[in-house]
Amino acid sequence: MTIQTLPSLALISAHDWDRLLPSGQPFLRHAFLASLEESGSVGDRSGWQPAHRLLRDAQGKLLAAMPAYMKSHSRGEYVFDWSWAEACERAGIAYYPKLLAAVPFSPVGGARVLAREAADAGRLLDGLTAGLSDQGLSGLHVNFTDAFADGVFGARAGWLERLGCQFHWFNRGYRDFQDFLDALASRKRKQMRKEREQVAGQGIDFDWREGGQLAEAEWDFVYACYANTYAVRGQRPYLSRDFFSLLAARMPESIRVVLARQGGRPVAMAFFLLDGDCLYGRYWGCLADFDRLHFETCFYQGLEQAIVLGLGRFDAGAQGEHKLIRGFEPVLTRSWHYLVHPGLRAAVADFLDQERAGVYAYVEEARQALPYRQA
Known part of the structure; x- marks a missing residue:
């Protein structure tokens, strides 16, 4: 198996990329991500440097892919890790650059490890985490995952799960x-x-x-x-x-x-x-x-x-307790984080344990504010 890094989606055909997508969600399509690059919205001095990862077999067949970016800051991600970066700065640990798998500037859930088989998705992840230190990266962060990715991450050691909350309307x-x-x-x-x-x-x-x-x-x-x-x-x-x-x-x-x-x-x-x-x-x-x-x-x-x-659903974007009284329901979101430094990993794991309890409590409280008539 070979892991390849693409500095531009122009180096892979739309057909090859899109055939790995599990659905027609527009944010993952070659057309959407390539438009970000070709328009200059990512790349150059934006702090979002395309570094998409591909897994190919010995014959060169594409088995898995990940939309990924080298990040020199944490802006435009909507999963906030500023406090982690600040703690690293105080401790003399380099937090940037980091590798991020996400849709730039869009807090929308969906596939992040593009693969037909969970085994291929796992091989891609294992290969990426094994090479982080050699590439001078502090970690790999994967934001707003779907159920397929959650299963793959959850079966692997070293990955930290982070919960969040958004508000979606259901028809x-x-x-x-x-x-x-x-x-x-x-x-x-x-x-x-x-x-x-x-x-x-x-x-x-x-x-x-x-x-x-x-x-x-x-x-x-x-x-x-x-x-x-x-x-x-x-x-x-x-x-x-x-x-x-x-x-x-x-x-x-x-x-x-x-x-x-x-x-x-x-x-x-x-x-x-x-x-x-x-x-x-x-x-x-x-x-x-x-x-x-x-x-x-x-x-x-x-x-x-x-x-x-x-x-069936309307996702109006991030934030928004004001959406609750307009019928938007709280929905849990997930992101996954692999941190190279063992001390940082332990500290973040402890933080996430405490945060998780708060997120669950917040979601339950938010449900009580929904405007629907009681049965």
Whole structure:
């Protein structure tokens, strides 16, 4: 078996990469990850250096792969290890560079070890961990894994499991938005109606588009909105303008954009991706202040769209206790961490044991805040 490092997805065909994917989830497709690279959103001085790993047999057949990046910082990951890095700095241990398997800038769960067989996935992982020290890497981190990967990691010594919590909305076979509202407690139902009425009262309507239905001038507007969400916090956006055009050209069927208009003029947008059973809310932006427009554009419009499309789940992104009262349910997420330094590994293991109990308690408490009517 041979493990190969790819500094660019351009060095492997989309067919060879995509045939290892377990589903049509858009974030793992060659088109998505390659667009990040070719647009300059990752690579160069971004601190995300592509270093994808491939496992091939003696005949050169591709058996397993991992979307991976050499990281010189911890930004854009959404599994926060800043305190681990700071502890290493105080102890004189180098934490960076590290190797990260993740979808850049997207806290979305899914496959991270791409393989048809668990045995091949295990061989790739074992080969990677054995070579970390020789490559000067402090560890390998794998964020937002699926059940297949969890089984592979859980069967191996040295890997540390970390739990997190997100909020996803689940379609219980609702016929329309009103049907969903009818499942809520009266007070919560009235609150949502009031929020939607406040937006409508400002003369705002919504226009849904597929990726291939936006002209370049409209993509300019989408990007201006996206970039403004960072500018108001004094930050630079992760994604470049070219990324949106590349993605629209390569996988338009997976893109949905909703434009919020006032008097025919676009004032805000939300960008979504979708697969066979899930809508993913990714980016949002607004060029002026409107009361409750964020909730309507990002949550209620997406929720309504998921019902229209017959999708089973709506993942509106990271963070958000404010999602609870809007029907989004707490969901456990998992990441896995292999740390080379034995002292660091022991300290992090102890930290994760304590954190895990807190996450379980938080999820249980969050469930009590859901707005659904009691049976």
